Amino acid sequence: MRYTLLLLSMLVLACGPDDFHPDFNQESTMGFRPIYADSSELNIGLESARNIVSAGKIYSYGNLLLVNEVGKGLHVYDNTDPRKPVNKFFVTIPGNHDMAMKDGVLYADNYDDLLALQVSSDTVIILKRLEDVIGFTAEFPSQNNVYFECVEEGKGIVVGWEQTMIEKPKCYKP
Amino acid sequence: MRKLLLLLLVSFCWSCTDESGDVGFIDGGGVGVGGSTARFAINGEFLYIVSNTDLKVINISSVADPQYQSSTPIGSGIETIFGFKGNLFIGGQSGMKIYTVDALGRPTYRSEFVHRTACDPVIANDQYAYVTTRSGEGCNNTLFEANRLVTLDVSNLDNPFDVDQQQMINPRGLAFFKGDLFVAEGASGLKQFSLEDPAHPVLIHFHTDIAANDMIALENTMIITRDDGIYQFGCVDEDLELFSPIQ
Numbered sequence: 001m002r003y004t005l006l007l008l009s010m011l012v013l014a015c016g017p018d019d020f021h022p023d024f025n026q027e028s029t030m031g032f033r034p035i036y037a038d039s040s041e042l043n044i045g046l047e048s049a050r051n052i053v054s055a056g057k058i059y060s061y062g063n064l065l066l067v068n069e070v071g072k073g074l075h076v077y078d079n080t081d082p083r084k085p086v087n088k089f090f091v092t093i094p095g096n097h098d099m100a101m102k103d104g105v106l107y108a109d110n111y112d113d114l115l116a117l118q119v120s121s122d123t124v125i126i127l128k129r130l131e132d133v134i135g136f137t138a139e140f141p142s143q144n145n146v147y148f149e150c151v152e153e154g155k156g157i158v159v160g161w162e163q164t165m166i167e168k169p170k171c172y173k174p
Numbered sequence: 175m176r177k178l179l180l181l182l183l184v185s186f187c188w189s190c191t192d193e194s195g196d197v198g199f200i201d202g203g204g205v206g207v208g209g210s211t212a213r214f215a216i217n218g219e220f221l222y223i224v225s226n227t228d229l230k231v232i233n234i235s236s237v238a239d240p241q242y243q244s245s246t247p248i249g250s251g252i253e254t255i256f257g258f259k260g261n262l263f264i265g266g267q268s269g270m271k272i273y274t275v276d277a278l279g280r281p282t283y284r285s286e287f288v289h290r291t292a293c294d295p296v297i298a299n300d301q302y303a304y305v306t307t308r309s310g311e312g313c314n315n316t317l318f319e320a321n322r323l324v325t326l327d328v329s330n331l332d333n334p335f336d337v338d339q340q341q342m343i344n345p346r347g348l349a350f351f352k353g354d355l356f357v358a359e360g361a362s363g364l365k366q367f368s369l370e371d372p373a374h375p376v377l378i379h380f381h382t383d384i385a386a387n388d389m390i391a392l393e394n395t396m397i398i399t400r401d402d403g404i405y406q407f408g409c410v411d412e413d414l415e416l417f418s419p420i421q
Binding site for chain 2: 057
């Protein structure tokens with residue numbers, strides 16, 4: 001019986017997180033890279049349409065298609081004709097990854113806050129801000145047991161994390 | 175004869191339009207549709223948000239004046255939420271959790287399907303939930319093959335059980351489109367399964383030319399995200415045709 005227990009605990013240990021030490025000597029691994037923004041990208045507002053650089057989540061609302069630019073905001077398309085979507089404008093929302101809409105109101109995360117926004121073709125109005133509801137941190141990714149590129153001050157403000165291959169990881173989030 | 179055949183093909187392709195109502199939260203009127211990797215889900219008068227560890231409830235009965243209502247710890251490694259008729263199917267790295275919500279937006283834990291591998295999204299209908307599990311980091315992945323499409327019978331929300339498992343390559347998002355189940359296989363392509371027997375999806379087409387990470391299925395188009403951008407496909411003559419890239 002005791003022998004079985006010992007065996008079991010060895011198995012658990014061998015597989016458990018306690019036994020895991022991050023390997024900081026490997027060349028590359030799957031992990032998270034901080035997305036930096038400079039100070040010109042930190043105000044919520046409406047800008048002219050731009051091309052997608054790092055596509056995040058997508059959301060369809062009526063004739064609109066929203067495409068998240070990871071950590072930066074939302075591309076808004078008129079998708080009335082799915083063969084010819086029209087890139088209408090870009091809503092700058094730093095720290096943005098997710099969105100949903102109801103009755104014309106756009107809900108979007110802004111770092112750790114949730115915003116209710118009214119967006120029209122010439123303006124963005126913040127209807128409401130709910131603070132500290134998202135679980136976003138700029139210091140490290142929210143996921144557990146992941147490698148990430150250490151945040152470097154001077155590169156800008158961290159507005160998001162993208163999953164990608166990273167070289168010679170030096171930071172680990174348990 | 176040829177015209178009839180074409181008509182038959184077209185009607186096959188378009189016959190299941192009504193089932194697109196099964197996709198995501200569109201029962202609340204004036205609500206949009208997100209992909210299966212979403213962390214936000216609207217059901218009725220509530221917006222549900224999953225963080226890595228918590229389920230947050232926001233009351234949006236007054237849409238312009240949302241009110242924070244509650245936060246419930248639901249584990250760790252939470253990645254996605256999918257709502258269907260008052261049920262929340264929550265995908266995480268250790269499994270899929272089912273919560274139900276009442277008319278006041280209060281979540282109740284019902285059950286969990288644990289698989290202890292990196293888990294990706296889940297979509298569901300009345301009786302079945304479809305989950306993809308994907309190899310990730312962590313030693314449990316060495317115990318058994320992690321890349322799978324798992325079909326769960328969720329007719330009893332307190333006791334979901336798997337009725338089908340299929341080997342996959344590297345599966346990610348899922349969507350119901352035209353009555354079929356589509357599963358994104360990353361760079362390998364997009365798999366299309368018949369749900370004629372919803373307990374046992376049958377692969378009917380592997381679109382190896384359509385790389386896909388996640389998708390939104392609308393009534394007549396499917397919007398696909400992948401590493402190099404976003405593409406819209408429509409159903410033409412029983413096949414998927416590229417309608418437009420989105421740049």
